[in-house]
Amino acid sequence: MIIEAKEISKIYGSDENKVVALNKVNLAIASSDFMSIMGPSGSGKSTLLHILSGLDKPTSGNLFYDGKEIYSFSDKELSVFRRQKIGFIFQQFNLLPVLTAKENIIMPLLLDKKQPNETYLKRLTDLLGISDRLTHLPHELSGGQQQRVAIARALIAEPDIIFADEPTGNLDSKSGSEVMEMLKNIQHKMGKTLVIITHDNRIATMADRQFVIVDGVLSEVTAK
Numbered sequence: 648m649i650i651e652a653k654e655i656s657k658i659y660g661s662d663e664n665k666v667v668a669l670n671k672v673n674l675a676i677a678s679s680d681f682m683s684i685m686g687p688s689g690s691g692k693s694t695l696l697h698i699l700s701g702l703d704k705p706t707s708g709n710l711f712y713d714g715k716e717i718y719s720f721s722d723k724e725l726s727v728f729r730r731q732k733i734g735f736i737f738q739q740f741n742l743l744p745v746l747t748a749k750e751n752i753i754m755p756l757l758l759d760k761k762q763p764n765e766t767y768l769k770r771l772t773d774l775l776g777i778s779d780r781l782t783h784l785p786h787e788l789s790g791g792q793q794q795r796v797a798i799a800r801a802l803i804a805e806p807d808i809i810f811a812d813e814p815t816g817n818l819d820s821k822s823g824s825e826v827m828e829m830l831k832n833i834q835h836k837m838g839k840t841l842v843i844i845t846h847d848n849r850i851a852t853m854a855d856r857q858f859v860i861v862d863g864v865l866s867e868v869t870a871k
């Protein structure tokens with residue numbers, strides 16, 4: 648899966664109130680890339696993530712997944728595409744409090760009327776160190792464990808690409824580092840594409856490709 652963003656701009660408001668959230672962003676993401684995007688608050692990180700994942704449309708520019716312009720998809724095609732190809736991890740873990748860890752993890756499949764592959768589920772939860780926590784409710788788990796459940800949920804439908812928006816933002820530095828190590832390990836073992844948004848330099852430098860965004864202008868800091 649190759650993602651290409653070409654000259655993507657996003658402008659909010661009009662005339663005097665105009666905010667250029669993204670300014671002609673160009674980006675090519677290859678399969679198995681692990682990239683981070685770092686930038687201060689208000690620099691355009693969330694806007695970029697929303698556009699790259701098809702949640703929002705740019706004011707101008709194009710976005711291609713494997714050469715296909717995704718804005719040419721119908722809303723239905725786009726939502727199927729997003730469910731099958733993209734996994735999300737959020738700062739707030741967004742687990743449903745009345746469901747067990749396992750029920751939370753397999754929820755995306757159930758919504759698609761699919762059954763989990765138990766072998767894959769086992770492999771995933773073993774890699775994340777939560778196999779013995781599957782019958783627990785979210786409030787019975789530490790923050791780090793809750794985020795690991797959320798990571799398993801993001802991966803259960805076997806998407807090609809994971810977008811993580813400040814995945815360690817709600818964790819202390821020790822559990823944040825643990826979660827990042829696990830995410831990196833899974834990315835490596837499963838060959839997933841991982842895009843992490845962060846304002847934490849220690850998290851950003853774990854990625855193979857590091858980008859910074861300032862006032863909507865994206866630049867690559869390092870390339871492997």
Ligand code: ADP
Nearest residue numbers: 659660666668687688689690691692693694695
């Ligand atoms: P970040 O995620 O880096 O904090 P955002 O992408 O949320 O940055 O925001 C980039 C800029 O766009 C900011 O100036 C923000 O105020 C503005 N912005 C974001 N969303 C909207 C919106 N829905 N309407 C108007 N301005 C917005």
Ligand code: ADP
Nearest residue numbers: 780783786787788789790791792793821822825
């Ligand atoms: P970690 O460092 O792995 O994120 P913690 O040190 O915070 O975990 O928690 C240690 C253990 O205590 C965990 O195995 C977790 O299951 C349990 N635990 C943490 N918070 C709660 C809670 N609110 N209720 C019940 N058990 C909890």
